[in-house]
Amino acid sequence: GAGVSQTPSNKVTEKGKYVELRCDPISGHTALYWYRQSLGQGPEFLIYFQGTGAADDSGLPNDRFFAVRPEGSVSTLKIQRTERGDSAVYLCASSLFARTDTQYFGPGTRLTVL
Amino acid sequence: GESVGLHLPTLSVQEGDNSIINCAYSNSASDYFIWYKQESGKGPQFIIDIRSNMDKRQGQRVTVLLNKTVKHLSLQIAATQPGDSAVYFCAEIAFSGGYNKLIFGAGTRLAVHP
Numbered sequence: 001g002a003g004v005s006q007t008p009s010n011k012v013t014e015k016g017k018y019v020e021l022r023c024d025p026i027s028g029h030t031a032l033y034w035y036r037q038s039l040g041q042g043p044e045f046l047i048y049f050q051g052t053g054a055a056d057d058s059g060l061p062n063d064r065f066f067a068v069r070p071e072g073s074v075s076t077l078k079i080q081r082t083e084r085g086d087s088a089v090y091l092c093a094s095s096l097f098a099r100t101d102t103q104y105f106g107p108g109t110r111l112t113v114l
Numbered sequence: 115g116e117s118v119g120l121h122l123p124t125l126s127v128q129e130g131d132n133s134i135i136n137c138a139y140s141n142s143a144s145d146y147f148i149w150y151k152q153e154s155g156k157g158p159q160f161i162i163d164i165r166s167n168m169d170k171r172q173g174q175r176v177t178v179l180l181n182k183t184v185k186h187l188s189l190q191i192a193a194t195q196p197g198d199s200a201v202y203f204c205a206e207i208a209f210s211g212g213y214n215k216l217i218f219g220a221g222t223r224l225a226v227h228p
Contacts, residue, residue, distance in 0.1 A: 042219050043203075
């Protein structure tokens, strides 16, 4: 499709495990964002990519979280030594240019850490 | 700190009635606001936006009003339909480093009854 896609849609893991979440932005979009949404809350910013580089990772909660976008399109959010508190929906969004008004969101990946 | 919040966590309306969802923001320097709609299991979907140099903006069945004096904005949905049932978020744009960093409120759930 033409929208932002994310895989997997659901991920269940055990505490201490490593997980990777994938985001495919809209083709041609140079800006990519990761957000985390806890139940009943609005999304919270994690990291922003402009092209291949992370322009701002100030929202990453700690060094267990890392994201890459090696070719400037697909991005992977990586979480090491998962904790129960990491359970949330992880949303990806993309926009055409960095200062474009509209960010288009994917459906999210629901992560559950047991 | 800066925040965007909502007055009413849940709003129930009858089909065909008009709905009004409210949002307060605390950063008087913010100059751009977006309303998103989020259905269950989906990512936020852009509805309408407004800049601080405007008081009102209309879309298809939706109107956003901005009152900068009291730092309040609202989303009005005309002739509410069952398909409008969702969680609605207002988001504040904090321009930093040349990109759009969305700050979301907690959301209001709109329930439309036949």
